[in-house]
Amino acid sequence: MTTSTTAPSAADVTAAAERIRPYARRTPLFRTEVDGRPLVLKLEHLQLTGSFKLRGALNALLATERPDRVVTASGGNHGLGVAMAARLLGLPATVFVPESVPAGKARRIEEFGATLVRHGATYADAVVAAWAAAQQPGSRYVEAYNDPLVVAGQGTVAAEVVAALPEVDAFAVACGGGGLGAGTALGAGGRLTVLVEPEHCRAVHDALAAGEPVDSAVDSVASSALGATRVGRVPFDVLRANPVRSELVTDEELLAARDRLWEEFRLAVEPAGAVPFAAWLAGRVPGELACVVLCGANTDWTPV
Structure with missing residues (x-):
């Protein structure tokens, strides 16, 4: 019943990729240009179950x-x-x-x-x-994020991107409890990982600022997916040991980003899935060719 707290490694991500290959989708990449800037979107919202969590x-x-x-x-x-x-x-x-x-x-x-x-x-x-x-x-x-095996599994998202497009030089991902962010940091091969959260749903941001996991308030339209009140110790230790940067976006920015993904590309994601795109649109993600991970699409859509 106990969960190991040993920090996972890049090698663990490689092993995870082999384990899950027969079951999980290798989700597509979409290379495009937005506002005159090149961008790669990892369409992880097309994963089985509609998110990377599988x-x-x-x-x-x-x-x-x-x-x-x-x-x-x-x-x-x-x-x-x-x-x-x-x-x-x-x-x-x-x-x-x-x-x-x-x-x-x-x-x-x-x-x-x-x-x-x-x-x-x-x-x-x-x-x-x-x-x-x-x-x-x-x-x-099965822990949601505070488990080395879970973190390694989430890291296969970034590993797939690096294998297909090694010229990608930064990643932007949404963060809740830190599992996807830590996994991305491990799978990114030394590239910068930008950890993006809503400004009132910021467990990772507050932990990095405090130097340790701390309790954080949760109040955002994206809180059903990013509503951890405290980052996990396992992902936090990974994040401290790798090149990462924390950014915050407003609910207005993330909803506008979600709507733009739909209007321009017909990509339907839930609010949490648009969080890193919101940061990229606002110029808070560096790099000549960044990869924004669209991590989830579990929302109900009303037909017209």
Whole structure:
């Protein structure tokens, strides 16, 4: 039941890529120009389950002894990733979510075959209940971000980009608990990783400023995906040891970026998925050819 706190390495990302290859999509790259500047978009919102979270969940389950059942807590996207990973591997899964979970994400978790349990007002409340349920012998609790195997799995996103387009010189990713940011820092091959968060949903930014994980307030339209109140110790240690930079965007900026992705490219992402694009549009991501990771698309769209 305990989770290792040993920091993962670039070699762990390489091993994760081999493990998950039969199950996860190798999502496409879209090279374009916006406002006269070259840009690469990693279309990770086209991943199975609609977000990168499947990668870390698969790696966590494939790299350890097969459990009898899988348990996790999630604000939505991680739960979808765990539910699908368990389904692909033929394992039963239970996902605890806060009462505030978006209806679309809750519905899809159940559609993937997992048992959905609503508990508490916050993600932290759901975690407490999930950990208690996972004490049953044979259970495997899959952390959302504070697990070296999960972080290594998320790093395969950047590793795919580097392998296909080595000329990319910086990455911009959305951050919540730090799993994707830390994984990107490991998979980026020494390139700068710009960690982008909403200005009122900033666990990574506050931790880097304080020099250690600290509690942080959560208040953003993107909080269902980026609503960690504290960055995980495992990803934080990775981030401190690699070239990273923290940037914040307003809710107005990230919603405008989401709308622009749709209007110009017909790319439909949830608010959290547009966060790094918002920072790039505002000139806060350096590099001659940066890669912006569109990390999620788990939102409901109303047909017209």
